[in-house]
Amino acid sequence: MGLGRFIAVRALLMIPTVLILLTFVFFVMRIIPGDPILAMVGMKAPPQRIEELRHMAGLDKPPYIQYIEYLWNVLHGDLGRSMIWGRRPVINEIMDRFPATLELTISAFTVSVLIGLLTGSMAALRKGSKTDTAMRLYGLIAWTLFIPWFGMMLQIVFGVWLHWLPIAGRIDPDLAPPRITGLYVLDSILTGRWDSLVSAIRYLILPSITLGVVLSGAYTRLVRNNLVEVFGQDYMTTYRAMGLPPKSLLRKALRNAFIPLITMMGLQFAILLAGAVLTETTFSWPGMGTFLLERIIYVDYTTVQGTIVFFALFVALINFIVDIIYAIIDPRVRY
Amino acid sequence: MVIGMRIIDYLLRLRTGLGYPGKGFIIAGLGILIPLLLMTLLAPLISPYDPTKGSRDILQPPSPAHFFGTNNLGQDLFSRILWGGRVVLTVVLVSTILSATIGVPLGLLSGYLGGKIDRALAMIMDSIYAFPGLILAIALASVLGPSIINAAAAIAVVYIPTYFRMTRGPTLQLKASQYVEAAIATGAPTKRIIFRHILPNLAPTLTVVFTLNTADSILTEAGLSFLGFVVTPPTPDWGFDLKAGQPFLPAGYWWLITFPGIFIILLSLGFGLLGEGLNELLSPKEKTI
Numbered sequence: 001m002g003l004g005r006f007i008a009v010r011a012l013l014m015i016p017t018v019l020i021l022l023t024f025v026f027f028v029m030r031i032i033p034g035d036p037i038l039a040m041v042g043m044k045a046p047p048q049r050i051e052e053l054r055h056m057a058g059l060d061k062p063p064y065i066q067y068i069e070y071l072w073n074v075l076h077g078d079l080g081r082s083m084i085w086g087r088r089p090v091i092n093e094i095m096d097r098f099p100a101t102l103e104l105t106i107s108a109f110t111v112s113v114l115i116g117l118l119t120g121s122m123a124a125l126r127k128g129s130k131t132d133t134a135m136r137l138y139g140l141i142a143w144t145l146f147i148p149w150f151g152m153m154l155q156i157v158f159g160v161w162l163h164w165l166p167i168a169g170r171i172d173p174d175l176a177p178p179r180i181t182g183l184y185v186l187d188s189i190l191t192g193r194w195d196s197l198v199s200a201i202r203y204l205i206l207p208s209i210t211l212g213v214v215l216s217g218a219y220t221r222l223v224r225n226n227l228v229e230v231f232g233q234d235y236m237t238t239y240r241a242m243g244l245p246p247k248s249l250l251r252k253a254l255r256n257a258f259i260p261l262i263t264m265m266g267l268q269f270a271i272l273l274a275g276a277v278l279t280e281t282t283f284s285w286p287g288m289g290t291f292l293l294e295r296i297i298y299v300d301y302t303t304v305q306g307t308i309v310f311f312a313l314f315v316a317l318i319n320f321i322v323d324i325i326y327a328i329i330d331p332r333v334r335y
Numbered sequence: 336m337v338i339g340m341r342i343i344d345y346l347l348r349l350r351t352g353l354g355y356p357g358k359g360f361i362i363a364g365l366g367i368l369i370p371l372l373l374m375t376l377l378a379p380l381i382s383p384y385d386p387t388k389g390s391r392d393i394l395q396p397p398s399p400a401h402f403f404g405t406n407n408l409g410q411d412l413f414s415r416i417l418w419g420g421r422v423v424l425t426v427v428l429v430s431t432i433l434s435a436t437i438g439v440p441l442g443l444l445s446g447y448l449g450g451k452i453d454r455a456l457a458m459i460m461d462s463i464y465a466f467p468g469l470i471l472a473i474a475l476a477s478v479l480g481p482s483i484i485n486a487a488a489a490i491a492v493v494y495i496p497t498y499f500r501m502t503r504g505p506t507l508q509l510k511a512s513q514y515v516e517a518a519i520a521t522g523a524p525t526k527r528i529i530f531r532h533i534l535p536n537l538a539p540t541l542t543v544v545f546t547l548n549t550a551d552s553i554l555t556e557a558g559l560s561f562l563g564f565v566v567t568p569p570t571p572d573w574g575f576d577l578k579a580g581q582p583f584l585p586a587g588y589w590w591l592i593t594f595p596g597i598f599i600i601l602l603s604l605g606f607g608l609l610g611e612g613l614n615e616l617l618s619p620k621e622k623t624i
Binding site: 144 | 462466562574578585587592
């Protein structure tokens with residue numbers, strides 16, 4: 001199969017996946033709870049207000065009509081309108097918040113892969129030694145570090161006690177760069193505002209380390225196991241026999257050990273997003289996670305549902321991209 | 336059966352000093368879990384104060400009178416942690432049992448019977464599996480409202496695909512094995528094949544999945560609780576207490592967050608270590624699940 005054809009087939013396969021996800025979200029948000037509005041408002045609200053909210057969310061129609069309308073709208077990129085204040089389109093509200101989450105996840109992802117490569121290589125190079133066991137333990141402990149706790153510990157040490165780094169927010173409010181991409185680091189560079197860049201990075205450090213370290217545990221283990229496997233291959237023995245220094249051996253091995261890592265990244269991405277919700281709450285980071293929780297409190301049902309749909313579509317898209325990258329790197333996958 | 340026999344086998348080896356694979360991990364895991372479980376079980380006996388009753392001693396640092404200090408309402412944090420463990424364990428156990436009782440039979444039947452339904456189910460489960468677990472749990476918990484039962488239900492839904500996948504995959508393999516084919520050839524009824532020939536062989540894998548999954552669902556429970564979807568004040572719960580301590584962090588009240596968090600991590604780590612050890616003990620080859 002050529003690459004073009006592979007991409008086309010994968011894209012077609014995305015249709016049932018997306019339909020399943022949308023149906024699932026519909027079930028979770030509307031069918032299982034019986035009356036989501038009542039559950040979100042609680043029993044205290046006057047019945048009139050509840051009726052009004054139900055009407056706004058379109059929940060007063062029969063379920064099958066709700067379902068068709070919902071699918072139709074989502075497939076047209078319409079996630080409905082928010083139920084509070086200006087009643088803005090949900091998709092616009094999401095786009096305001098999404099860059100913050102993207103910036104955090106990219107940066108945390110980089111941290112986790114770097115740590116994973118470092119610790120995993122250390123373990124594989126000294127397989128069976130104390131270092132190996134220590135790294136294995138590191139992987140396990142990193143994975144169980146509860147994100148809010150770890151984040152707050154960093155806040156106490158580096159923010160409250162040492163005063164090195166800020167503990168909440170995304171940038172110094174006076175220094176926000178003009179919006180181009182919404183990624184502060186990138187926007188600061190594009191507009192050449194170096195004071196903004198420094199501020200954005202300073203605010204980014206603790207959240208990225210928090211999320212990055214917790215996610216690195218899975219990579220440590222994966223890099224280690226892949227490397228050990230690659231080191232056992234015949235061609236590595238040949239390289240060793242040829243007298244290649246350990247550094248270039250590791251470089252050659254890492255290139256091959258990287259391939260299985262990429263398939264993991266799709267699944268890891270879901271964990272990354274879930275972790276981002278907790279990280280954002282811990283650091284008052286104005287991203288999708290804090291947005292979702294804020295709107296749950298305001299009983300903004302349409303926005304909550306829209307955000308969940310957005311997360312689902314985003315994950316499906318990332319998995320699609322990961323599949324294609326994998327097919328480019330390893331042509332065998334296409335068959 | 337298989338597990339029971341293997342464990343007895345390894346216990347015998349332990350007595351003869353031969354050791355067994357995964358020994359360090361299992362001992363470390365049990366070393367963490369047994370005291371923790373005892374603590375929570377015995378909470379009514381050993382808790383020095385009423386966990387929900389405030390006092391005038393607010394925000395006291397750890398001292399002999401209050402091992403872990405007190406919070407802004409003057410509640411004793413040590414007592415809250417003892418009692419909070421019960422909430423965590425209740426939610427986690429209920430949800431794990433729920434998702435296993437749904438996911439395992441579904442995966443077993445789907446994998447064994449095969450066909451279109453199997454393919455459709457596998458696709459549905461894969462889609463849900465790829466969805467960020469905590470976000471799914473938040474969505475469910477938000478429309479169900481905060482309560483211990485609702486949180487357990489939300490977490491159960493998140494992990495059904497895990498059990499389904501972990502059962503279906505090995506079932507497919509076992510179904511293709513020669514001895515199952517032989518059983519089919521001799522005319523053994525499907526029920527007998529599933530219960531006598533397939534399920535017992537899944538037991539080691541499922542034990543490991545169950546243990547590791549518990550470690551994961553502890554973190555999900557803590558996350559949900561931290562976000563306010565499990566308990567309402569004054570009920571003690573580790574994740575919730577962590578959240579309650581957050582506003583006092585800039586003022587340096589470190590004990591309000593340090594202790595609840597450490598217990599979340601210890602409980603999860605205990606199950607994680609035990610799972611690692613059991614994986615080595617019960618899997619013939621060194622493979623990672």
